[in-house]
Amino acid sequence: MTTAVTEKAGTTKAGRPQPSQRRRRSKLTLRNTLLGWSFILPNFLGFALLTLVPVVTLFYMSLTNWNIFGTANWVGLANFERLLGDNSFRISFVNTIYYAALHIPLTIIASLGLALLLNNKLRGVAFFRTAAFFPYITSIVAIAVVWNLLFSPEYGPINEILRAIGIANPPGWLTSSEWAMPAVVIVSTWRDMGYYMILFLAGLQTVPRELYEAARMDGASAWQRFVNVTLPCLRPTMFFVTVMLTINSFKIFDLILVMTEGGPGQSTLVISQFIYRKGFEENQFGYASAAAVALFFLCIIVTIIQFFWNKRRNA
Amino acid sequence: MTNLLVPAEDRRELRKLAADPTPDAHRPDKKTPLQRVGRVVGYIALIVAAAALLLPFFWMIMSSLKTANEVFSVPIQWVPEVFVWQNYVDIWQESGMLTWIRNTLLLAVVVTFLQVLTGSFAAYGFSRIRFPGRDVLFLTYIGTIAVPWQSYMIPQFILLTNVQVSNTLWAIILIQAFGAFGVFLMKQFYETIPEELSEAARLDGLSEYGIWRRIMLPLSVPALASLTLLTFVSTWNDYLGPLIYLRNPDLWTIQLGLKSFVSNLYDTDYALLFAGLVISVVPIAIIFLLGQKYFVEGIATSGMKG
Numbered sequence: 001m002t003t004a005v006t007e008k009a010g011t012t013k014a015g016r017p018q019p020s021q022r023r024r025r026s027k028l029t030l031r032n033t034l035l036g037w038s039f040i041l042p043n044f045l046g047f048a049l050l051t052l053v054p055v056v057t058l059f060y061m062s063l064t065n066w067n068i069f070g071t072a073n074w075v076g077l078a079n080f081e082r083l084l085g086d087n088s089f090r091i092s093f094v095n096t097i098y099y100a101a102l103h104i105p106l107t108i109i110a111s112l113g114l115a116l117l118l119n120n121k122l123r124g125v126a127f128f129r130t131a132a133f134f135p136y137i138t139s140i141v142a143i144a145v146v147w148n149l150l151f152s153p154e155y156g157p158i159n160e161i162l163r164a165i166g167i168a169n170p171p172g173w174l175t176s177s178e179w180a181m182p183a184v185v186i187v188s189t190w191r192d193m194g195y196y197m198i199l200f201l202a203g204l205q206t207v208p209r210e211l212y213e214a215a216r217m218d219g220a221s222a223w224q225r226f227v228n229v230t231l232p233c234l235r236p237t238m239f240f241v242t243v244m245l246t247i248n249s250f251k252i253f254d255l256i257l258v259m260t261e262g263g264p265g266q267s268t269l270v271i272s273q274f275i276y277r278k279g280f281e282e283n284q285f286g287y288a289s290a291a292a293v294a295l296f297f298l299c300i301i302v303t304i305i306q307f308f309w310n311k312r313r314n315a
Numbered sequence: 316m317t318n319l320l321v322p323a324e325d326r327r328e329l330r331k332l333a334a335d336p337t338p339d340a341h342r343p344d345k346k347t348p349l350q351r352v353g354r355v356v357g358y359i360a361l362i363v364a365a366a367a368l369l370l371p372f373f374w375m376i377m378s379s380l381k382t383a384n385e386v387f388s389v390p391i392q393w394v395p396e397v398f399v400w401q402n403y404v405d406i407w408q409e410s411g412m413l414t415w416i417r418n419t420l421l422l423a424v425v426v427t428f429l430q431v432l433t434g435s436f437a438a439y440g441f442s443r444i445r446f447p448g449r450d451v452l453f454l455t456y457i458g459t460i461a462v463p464w465q466s467y468m469i470p471q472f473i474l475l476t477n478v479q480v481s482n483t484l485w486a487i488i489l490i491q492a493f494g495a496f497g498v499f500l501m502k503q504f505y506e507t508i509p510e511e512l513s514e515a516a517r518l519d520g521l522s523e524y525g526i527w528r529r530i531m532l533p534l535s536v537p538a539l540a541s542l543t544l545l546t547f548v549s550t551w552n553d554y555l556g557p558l559i560y561l562r563n564p565d566l567w568t569i570q571l572g573l574k575s576f577v578s579n580l581y582d583t584d585y586a587l588l589f590a591g592l593v594i595s596v597v598p599i600a601i602i603f604l605l606g607q608k609y610f611v612e613g614i615a616t617s618g619m620k621g
């Protein structure tokens with residue numbers, strides 16, 4: 001029978017432990033370490049082998065010309081130099097940022113708006129919450145097929161509605177290099193907003209009601225209450241949502257792959273798809289890894305900046 | 316008593332507030348015209364948003380009951396004249412639907428089982444046993460959440476190809492089952508269970524494994540349900556993993572199968588495709604409707620999904 005005693009029990013109240021106690025404590029530490037690892041190991045083995053090892057290997061691969069035969073020659077930073085001069089990569093990078101710049105604010109506004117609406121005591125709120133969540137649990141393939149047809153320039157319901165309300169030349173959506181990305185953003189925002197709405201709703205529950213009452217007594221308008229009470233109280237949620245949205249935007253891939261395959265031309269090519277193309281379609285694993293390293297650092301660095309910025313604002 | 320600091324009238328007001336915590340909803344007589352307008356605007360916004368969210372689904376279901384030509388009719392026909400139920404028979408006969416569903420179901424069940432089991436087991440180690448290096452290890456787990464899978468999918472693919480599991484269902488099981496997400500969600504929940512419970516069990520002579528099985532697992536049923544549902548749905552819906560690993564059509568999941576259907580029959584039977592899509596979405600919709608509460612709780616406590 002294994003009886004683990006927590007460290008608290010092992011430390012005496014008299015500050016410095018006696019030698020015998022120290023020995024006992026180190027034995028205890030050893031036992032707890034073995035015990036702890038025995039719990040973590042089944043998951044950790046899979047996690048280490050399939051996540052940690054690949055992440056470390058990635059950096060090595062990016063410095064080689066690893067190809068389909070698995071022969072790898074060290075090439076130093078040659079892949080990264082090539083990346084800097086690669087017009088396709090530049091386009092995919094700009095497109096990814098463009099996507100994020102549209103998707104992040106749009107999703108925050110839509111999901112926060114929905115959450116504020118649902119936070120009122122309106123009838124049908126429960127039904128609506130279910131409806132809002134539906135797109136999020138629907139597969140990308142179904143979403144892409146349905147929206148591709150909805151967006152169809154000539155036969156699609158969207159343009160038909162636009163024409164009906166008097167827009168003579170509605171955009172070509174997925175067939176136009178100008179409108180393809182906004183169309184993708186509309187779909188991804190439609191898909192994600194129910195999910196982030198849940199996060200905002202959870203955040204809104206934590207706003208103390210007294211603050212609203214106090215603000216109302218001071219004669220604050222609804223807008224003033226929103227800016228001075230709701231938003232400051234939602235800061236932790238807002239931070240979390242922004243971080244998750246940013247990472248998710250930078251790695252956007254499956255939706256684009258099924259909706260546009262990066263087209264028309266390269267107008268919706270994003271970094272993840274660039275990696276996929278170079279790696280799995282052209283078998284240039286070393287070069288694709290260099291692009292993957294770029295994506296890795298893009299996500300990590302932006303996340304770290306957000307964390308520090310949040311810390312400074314909290315201070 | 317803090318009460319004494321509040322003037323008498325306000326105290327009465329406060330008491331009224333305490334008795335009726337939602338004054339707006341329950342005192343319609345006191346509502347100003349502006350508030351009433353606000354309510355109407357609120358309902359209109361709600362209806363418009365609900366329509367925008369649900370219309371694509373309505374259109375998908377209706378199109379699955381049309382003839383192939385009706386799907387693209389101008390002006391749009393929202394509801395078909397005759398419901399072509401035959402589409403739902405044909406899709407089974409004209410595609411590998413049965414194989415796809417069998418594969419997908421197998422993957423979703425095995426992945427979910429492994430993720431829930433190893434995740435909750437590891438979470439116990441992280442939240443209840445103190446040992447050096449534990450927090451660093453946990454930070455590593457959390458840190459990988461900021462690392463997109465797309466950035467290490469290539470080395471992962473090469474690794475799994477070298478051990479000969481690429482192009483088998485094992486590949487998907489391995490890449491999905493050991494994520495950091497399950498550990499994180501379960502740990503979050505375990506932290507809310509009072510330490511005294513396990514302490515008491517320990518005094519009664521229960522081992523740590525016994526505490527996990529007899530105390531923590533029964534108490535964490537809501538979190539286990541959340542994790543089960545979220546993992547099941549994300550495995551069912553996964554497209555990229557199967558796309559990279561499963562080349563053999565006999566191994567395809569429903570997502571890969573339906574996607575192949577699109578590229579094969581580009582300008583033929585969209586009505587049939589929609590029937591397939593409806594079939595792929597319905598199981599998830601049912602699971603979601605039944606376990607909605609756990610979905611929402613799981614997301615609100617963990618704040619994310621793999």
